Amino acid sequence: MLFNYLPEGISSFSGDIDSLIHFIYLLTAFFFFLFEGSLIFIILRYRQKKGVKAEHVRGEKWAELKWVLAFVFVIMCLDFAIDMRSTKVWDMLKVNLPATDVDIKVVAKQFDWTFIYPDKNGSYDSADALSSYRELHVPVGKKIHVILTSKDVIHDFFLPEVRLKQDVMPGREINAWFDTTKVGTYHIVCNELCGFGHTRMLAVLHVDDEKTYENWKIQLYKQMHGGV
Numbered sequence: 503m504l505f506n507y508l509p510e511g512i513s514s515f516s517g518d519i520d521s522l523i524h525f526i527y528l529l530t531a532f533f534f535f536l537f538e539g540s541l542i543f544i545i546l547r548y549r550q551k552k553g554v555k556a557e558h559v560r561g562e563k564w565a566e567l568k569w570v571l572a573f574v575f576v577i578m579c580l581d582f583a584i585d586m587r588s589t590k591v592w593d594m595l596k597v598n599l600p601a602t603d604v605d606i607k608v609v610a611k612q613f614d615w616t617f618i619y620p621d622k623n624g625s626y627d628s629a630d631a632l633s634s635y636r637e638l639h640v641p642v643g644k645k646i647h648v649i650l651t652s653k654d655v656i657h658d659f660f661l662p663e664v665r666l667k668q669d670v671m672p673g674r675e676i677n678a679w680f681d682t683t684k685v686g687t688y689h690i691v692c693n694e695l696c697g698f699g700h701t702r703m704l705a706v707l708h709v710d711d712e713k714t715y716e717n718w719k720i721q722l723y724k725q726m727h728g729g730v
């Protein structure tokens with residue numbers, strides 16, 4: 503790409519999302535300059551001149567209307583081209599949930615995030631379920647299934663480096679998934695204006711190697727159970 507205007511992508515699908523973003527940018531930029539350029543040209547070329555009377559064009563005659571319809575058609579074709587390219591990615595990310603390795607419940611509220619790891623039996627309510635405040639740890643390379651829910655208003659779970667963005671709704675559990683390709687710490691932000699503290703509704707995504715991830719879970723368990 504010409505310049506790097508997106509954060510580093512760290513998921514198996516970040517390249518697909520980026521190529522869609524580039525495609526839409528290039529398409530809209532091309533037509534933006536074409537149309538704005540034409541507009542400026544026409545304004546200059548046909549500006550007020552002495553002895554030439556302005557004509558009121560209402561766009562009702564077929565000769566005029568066909569120009570309107572031609573551009574409606576162009577816009578529809580562009581929409582269709584974007585739809586064609588995005589459907590495959592949309593299906594992969596939002597429609598077909600793949601087999602995943604780790605399940606995590608994400609609970610949003612004004613104005614923070616809690617991440618709940620189920621116990622061995624898959625329960626999120628038992629004493630052995632792990633609860634992490636504003637810190638999401640995941641093992642690198644694994645497919646992560648997140649179950650998103652909100653305690654109050656609509657939030658949005660946004661992992662910019664992963665290229666995952668999903669609204670979080672009160673009263674609903676929304677499934678999403680992602681994976682990671684690179685160990686490190688990354689951003690988690692709320693991307694839906696949700697109240698006074700919205701801009702501080704942040705958390706950290708830690709992508710750990712398998713050993714660090716398991717150690718972190720053991721430490722968290724000890725913290726929650728008084729060092730037992």
Ligand SMILES: [Cu+2]
Pocket residue numbers: 656657658692693694695696697700703
């Ligand atoms: Cu929010």
